[in-house]
Amino acid sequence: TDSQPDAECQIVHYSPNAIEIKVRSPSAALLVLSETFDPGWRARVWTTTDTLPQPAEIVCVNGVMRGVWVDANIVSVRMHYLPTGLLIGVVLSLLAWSLVVIGWVRSRYNS
Numbered sequence: 001t002d003s004q005p006d007a008e009c010q011i012v013h014y015s016p017n018a019i020e021i022k023v024r025s026p027s028a029a030l031l032v033l034s035e036t037f038d039p040g041w042r043a044r045v046w047t048t049t050d051t052l053p054q055p056a057e058i059v060c061v062n063g064v065m066r067g068v069w070v071d072a073n074i075v076s077v078r079m080h081y082l083p084t085g086l087l088i089g090v091v092l093s094l095l096a097w098s099l100v101v102i103g104w105v106r107s108r109y110n111s
Contacts, residue, residue: 028070032065
């Protein structure tokens with residue numbers, strides 16, 4: 001895509017697991033961050049008409065970086081890191097602890 005000389009963006013919040021960027025673009029453009037792409041990253045965009053954020057796809061740019069397509073009505077892009085492996089680990093840990101508690105309760109009542 002052609003570069004957008006009138007497009008602007010400003011990082012509002014940055015942390016290792018989250019980033020928020022204010023965006024102004026007169027037409028559709030690809031917002032590219034010089035950050036490593038990973039499938040665990042999720043994005044949401046706010047538009048001039050929405051009160052709630054809409055999910056957006058994060059694309060891999062040049063095989064390494066993260067990018068999000070934005071258009072003229074998008075005013076904010078928020079990305080957060082939530083890898084699937086982490087969610088699976090949390091669920092399995094909670095399940096294991098539940099089994100431990102159930103076993104402990106049963107042993108107390110069966111004694």
